[in-house]
Amino acid sequence: MALIVQKFGGTSVGNTDRIKNVARRVAAYRTKGDQLVVVVSAMSGVTDGLIKLSREITSLPSEREMDMLLATGEQQTIALTAIALHAQGIPAVSLTGAQAGIVTDGVHTKAKIQNITPNEVHKFLNDGNVVIVAGFQGQTPEGHITTLGRGGSDLTAIALAAALKADLCQIYTDVDGVYTADPRIVPNARKLDEVAYDEMLELAGAGAKVMQLRSVEFAKKFGVVFEVRSSMNDNPGTIVKEETKSMEGVVVRGVSLDKNQAKVTLVGVPDKPGVAARVFNALADGAINVDMIVQNVSHGSGTPATDLSFTVDKPDLLKATKVIEGLKGEIGYREVSADENIGKLSIVGVGMRSHSGVAAKMFATLATEGVNIDMISTSEIKISVVIDLAKGEHAMRAVHAAFIA
Amino acid sequence: MALIVQKFGGTSVGNTDRIKNVARRVAAYRTKGDQLVVVVSAMSGVTDGLIKLSREITSLPSEREMDMLLATGEQQTIALTAIALHAQGIPAVSLTGAQAGIVTDGVHTKAKIQNITPNEVHKFLNDGNVVIVAGFQGQTPEGHITTLGRGGSDLTAIALAAALKADLCQIYTDVDGVYTADPRIVPNARKLDEVAYDEMLELAGAGAKVMQLRSVEFAKKFGVVFEVRSSMNDNPGTIVKEETKSMEGVVVRGVSLDKNQAKVTLVGVPDKPGVAARVFNALADGAINVDMIVQNVSHGSGTPATDLSFTVDKPDLLKATKVIEGLKGEIGYREVSADENIGKLSIVGVGMRSHSGVAAKMFATLATEGVNIDMISTSEIKISVVIDLAKGEHAMRAVHAAFIA
Numbered sequence A, B: 001m002a003l004i005v006q007k008f009g010g011t012s013v014g015n016t017d018r019i020k021n022v023a024r025r026v027a028a029y030r031t032k033g034d035q036l037v038v039v040v041s042a043m044s045g046v047t048d049g050l051i052k053l054s055r056e057i058t059s060l061p062s063e064r065e066m067d068m069l070l071a072t073g074e075q076q077t078i079a080l081t082a083i084a085l086h087a088q089g090i091p092a093v094s095l096t097g098a099q100a101g102i103v104t105d106g107v108h109t110k111a112k113i114q115n116i117t118p119n120e121v122h123k124f125l126n127d128g129n130v131v132i133v134a135g136f137q138g139q140t141p142e143g144h145i146t147t148l149g150r151g152g153s154d155l156t157a158i159a160l161a162a163a164l165k166a167d168l169c170q171i172y173t174d175v176d177g178v179y180t181a182d183p184r185i186v187p188n189a190r191k192l193d194e195v196a197y198d199e200m201l202e203l204a205g206a207g208a209k210v211m212q213l214r215s216v217e218f219a220k221k222f223g224v225v226f227e228v229r230s231s232m233n234d235n236p237g238t239i240v241k242e243e244t245k246s247m248e249g250v251v252v253r254g255v256s257l258d259k260n261q262a263k264v265t266l267v268g269v270p271d272k273p274g275v276a277a278r279v280f281n282a283l284a285d286g287a288i289n290v291d292m293i294v295q296n297v298s299h300g301s302g303t304p305a306t307d308l309s310f311t312v313d314k315p316d317l318l319k320a321t322k323v324i325e326g327l328k329g330e331i332g333y334r335e336v337s338a339d340e341n342i343g344k345l346s347i348v349g350v351g352m353r354s355h356s357g358v359a360a361k362m363f364a365t366l367a368t369e370g371v372n373i374d375m376i377s378t379s380e381i382k383i384s385v386v387i388d389l390a391k392g393e394h395a396m397r398a399v400h401a402a403f404i405a
Helices: A016-031 A046-055 A063-087 A119-126 A152-164 A196-205 A213-222 A245-249 A275-283 A314-326 A350-356 A356-366 A389-403 B016-031 B044-056 B063-087 B119-126 B152-164 B197-205 B215-223 B245-249 B275-287 B316-324 B351-354 B358-368 B390-401
Strands: A003-006 A037-042 A093-097 A102-104 A112-116 A128-132 A137-139 A145-147 A168-173 A194-196 A228-230 A238-241 A253-256 A261-270 A290-298 A307-315 A333-337 A342-348 A375-379 A382-388 B003-010 B033-041 B093-094 B100-102 B113-116 B130-134 B138-139 B146-147 B168-173 B194-196 B226-228 B238-241 B254-258 B259-271 B290-298 B305-313 B336-339 B340-348 B374-378 B383-387
Touching: A003 A016, A003 A152, A016 A037, A016 A063, A016 B044, A037 A119, A037 A152, A046 A063, A046 B016, A046 B063, A063 A093, A063 A128, A063 A137, A063 A145, A063 B044, A063 B063, A063 B093, A093 A119, A093 A290, A093 A389, A093 B063, A102 A152, A112 A152, A119 A128, A119 A152, A119 A196, A128 A152, A137 B168, A152 A168, A152 A213, A152 A228, A168 B119, A194 A196, A196 A213, A196 A238, A196 A253, A196 A342, A196 B044, A228 A307, A245 A314, A245 A350, A253 A389, A261 A275, A261 A314, A261 A342, A275 A290, A275 A314, A275 B390, A290 A375, A307 A314, A314 A333, A342 A389, A342 B215, A350 B374, A356 A389, A375 B113, B003 B152, B016 B033, B016 B063, B033 B063, B033 B119, B033 B152, B033 B215, B033 B340, B044 B063, B063 B130, B063 B138, B093 B119, B100 B152, B113 B152, B119 B152, B130 B152, B130 B254, B138 B152, B152 B168, B152 B226, B194 B197, B197 B215, B197 B254, B197 B340, B245 B351, B254 B390, B259 B275, B259 B340, B275 B290, B275 B316, B290 B374, B305 B316, B316 B336, B340 B390, B358 B390
Parallel strands: A003 A037, A003 A168, A037 A128, A093 A128, A102 A137, A168 A228, A194 A238, B003 B033, B003 B168, B033 B130, B093 B130, B100 B138, B168 B226, B194 B238
Antiparallel strands: A102 A112, A137 A145, A228 A238, A253 A342, A261 A307, A261 A333, A290 A307, A342 A382, A375 A382, B100 B113, B138 B146, B226 B238, B254 B340, B259 B305, B259 B336, B290 B305, B340 B383, B374 B383
């Protein structure tokens, strides 16, 4: 008898028929004798509908009250899921995040889990119930309802799996698992049987949107092995776990293409200490997330000057250029340019640590395809390049072919 | 500075514009310096929508899970109401029933309030907030979410007013107050300035649907003075309170007509002990609520036999006649008849205690109008008669004219 935590997202519980499907899947595991904790999100559309109601009142609702409002979405799903399990003869009890003992800090709309005291979960499991827990939510030590922000239901599932010392945590989603590349772009991409936490983190950071970074980070921190799999079929998914010796045999686990970045370049920045610090402090103060940073020495005549480039999320581009323009008098750069037509192509794999020549092979592949490299950034297990957006998908297929298949 | 509990029903918070109206009204009181606790129901339609979802899964959902599901309706309204108050610059905090310290027994879908420990309410009031509390809900001592059944939000308001020792409890509804009769039937019916708990109870029991019986009973038990008034205008409403000496000067406070009853008659019941007990035990076992009961000696020939008549709610009529038919062999009555075309006309007033001839005057009035009386039932402060449904409204106007105006 295994203890399994299963998480179903908003699409998987999007209407009562889908909730019945989820109940059938849960019932099948239960009938085999497993103990089950099921984490569900709000039915797709419900959260957006509630946000719309709040916006009809004001554009700046209180974050505490938004948590009070949005937490009802998951609460509705847990009740309906328990009802659907009962209809299949399976004993089940629903618990809100608060009832399940999920205690968070008080940062409403993006609270962090502080600890989990799953006494009620254990009690109802021991009485033979499937326990349905509302994802995305918890309460502060003072009893205020909080929500965990984007990807919060995944986090609930993984944190519960850690607290319950579950044998397995399954994240059900609308894809079959983690792929070597997005199959919509790379037709011969294939599903991975397993992937290391660090690879998953780099892939997510590089724009592969299977899960939010924070859930993977949490899983890595607490050593929670989890499986990403589809709620639409019974195919085995991808196991995400600590890196093993055998994983190093594969140089490149996956290829990703992030089309959601834009590049800002400060041309002719005076080459003196403190300039970069000033630029990125100002961007941080504006809550603008910077991804890649590259600085090149500029070999022009006159006083030494460099070009400084960085990438930001596309929606932040306007804000970022305004921040930079505000610094012009202080820093004295020559001009600022912005480019939305870029793509960030990344290869990821723990095997890179023990294999040399990976970057060279990637660059050579791109050269052969006539793709110019604009920026380069590397980590221990990832190489990213910024290229022309128009050539992004073609470049992705070429790199995938060179390293994977 | 007064402490006021205000309750707004589902129609008063039926959309975001109405919620903004409620917030404006609350803000006006708050600006005058009063402390406010606001109890709200689910937005009209929300509860029905949730019930419909559950019915898509099964016709017999678990009552615990229905409470978990339906409690979200009020939780949404409290958050939106707090947001609307913030938008008007009024500090406000929402609390679920559980957070407000409302503890109930474990009878899901119709839980009874056991006690209220409003520590959080006091805390937030003392910090200068308007406190918005979800009506209709509480939690068991073990932490399960419960709902209070029909009229539950009124009960929340009145119970909170008692626990907080509020100066005033206002029940906002879609009528201006309690009337001497339904103004849709009796055009010259007038709004009462005040009414005694017992009168309000008898009027509600007689089909005047301003409030559920249990909320009035609770108010009477704990001496909570409350006002029924409209959320659509600023007219003063009706104060409901303990009977005063001056109230006895009015013989008849109100007239009501209940069109929702049906009559069952057992003809030729053998006149022997235990028969009535057998009949009404069987009906009680079938969870059928019986209102009026009349037994007449039948002067036919042969063995002594009586006719036994009683009234039930119309939707229970079929069930009731089936129960009675099941007793035929055991009891040996001659036949059973059912009549849906009846109305129960009642006059109510604490002044009846000290005035004689009230019943005679009512019967004379009906006789003058050619209305035949089918059954009669009296209490200390109420006289009810069952008459032909077709003549009900006409009879009501005549009785109202004879006693009130």
